Amino acid sequence: MTDIDTTPPAYLRDKYAIVGVGETSYTRGSGMTTRALATWAIKNAMDDAGLNSSEIDGMMSYSGNDSTASPLIAGDLGIRLNFYMDVMGGGSSSEALVGLAMGAIEAGMCNTVVIFRSMNGYSQVRIGGTGARASQPVQGDALHNVPYGWFSAGQNFSPSFMRHMYDYGTTPAQVAMVKVIHSEHASRNPKAYYKTPVTVDDVLSSRMICKPLHLLDCCVETDNATALIVTRATRAYDLRQKPARILAVAGRVCKPRSDMHFQHGPISTVAGHYIKEIIWPNAGITPDDVDITGAYDAFTFTTMLQLEDYGFCDKGEGGDYVASGIMRLGGKRPNNTSGGHLCEGYTHGMNMIIENVRQLRENVDDYCPINSGSSTEQRMHTYNYAEQSCRQVKDVNISMNLGWAMPGTGSSLVMRKG
């Protein structure tokens, strides 16, 4: 397949920013509708940014028919929309929608866009695939996979994960370190659903779900909504928070044969292999410039495969990378400092962007005390990364999110301190 020219639109670099972030609690059993969850998260993001309803005129969301619609939320919150777009999609949509929000503003369609994802991923449409989703009729194209019990995300991805172990000698213990490290990070996050640190042995001795995935290689299912607000950087400086400036975005980049990506190998190579041709030149940086990553952790393996294919290490050395401690708080390039999908909660990528925005503000919501004189509830960070203490990374300038839909599709977002 011929390469497609993706000449970097460097003229957009730094022109847009994320100015507000918000979320609900991460629970199992929210006891409320996705509509109520969404308004809760969006109101938090508005308060965070210091924006009222008349100052927001765009809204976007994504879902797998398990959420609510922008017009309902906008109505509830008294937001009059000049633009909205609710799209189908799961992981990797959040970064893609940030790019589309920039495009909508650049096109003059609106000025300030809220992006949200609302889901009762445990108590309604279970993200693991069990329940109602698993008993739907199987039609047409789905006949090539669903009748084989090849249905849930873990089942779908497992041949890619397995092949990576075969191709490169990646070991279960190496990959388990992703969960270990994210669980350490979660223990510094009061919001996280799972706050208890686990060991490599805990991961490897947890029950097998779908080889090579143990229970603890898989993310948590939770109920939650998450929201972020995108606007022009010029506007951002009038708002409450230090903005997270957007350097570059890549959205839903696909490997060849997005219908069934296994047709085009190597199957242990993921969409990041193609994303890196867009994201690095557009951002004008290299992997060495990135201080923190948010590599999507639907499974331990997804974090590793992406970091490797984006070029944070050589191809095939992802196992060494994730086991090395680089990704730990205090390490060279911490990953998913909130605990991510494996521990904080499952949001289809949004919580990893929210976390990076807060890191770039140098005001992550850990256990450190709030400075009572601060209008933005600035915490007095200790940079002592013990349990129930600090998780603020020191001297963060550039973050990268590595969004994952499946091995064949992903998105990315690079931000820098405003």
Next chain:
Amino acid sequence: MVIGDYLGMSLSISDMDTENLTYFGYCSDGEFRLQKCLDCGFIRYPPGTACPWCSNRTFEWVVVEGQGEVHSYGEVHHAVQKGFGEKVPYMILVVDLDTQKGEPTEYEALRVVGNLVDEKGSLASPTLIKNVGIGSRVRMVFNKVSDGLALPFWALDENREQPTTPWRYPEE
């Protein structure tokens, strides 16, 4: 409309979905046929509406040998779908067909997905599963669901030499 039930799942193919109707219809007759592009001549899987290599929309259904080598696999120990509850563990194989392997580029192959089954066509036993991994030689078998619908599966190919130790997940 072709309909059928399999492991508690309700399967159907609409009359408009002619690609899948034809594909599964051939399977139901015990034949494995795939679409061959009438322009560039490459065969494609799964059934689609144009050629992934040259975008041409015209094709013919050609018989393809249902044999190949396991490229990768997943092994399910916790069922998500109800009908598989008593079938665990079961194996999902991604099989490189011998036909067109390494074409048009070295990374490509017709990779056909299916469960490992025994010689009778039933989902493989835990003992049989332990003998299969990357590199195992397999042949296609069909399980008929209803008129016009059979599903292809994979069985160990007793007529081919098997690797002495097919590659399996390292910690078993």
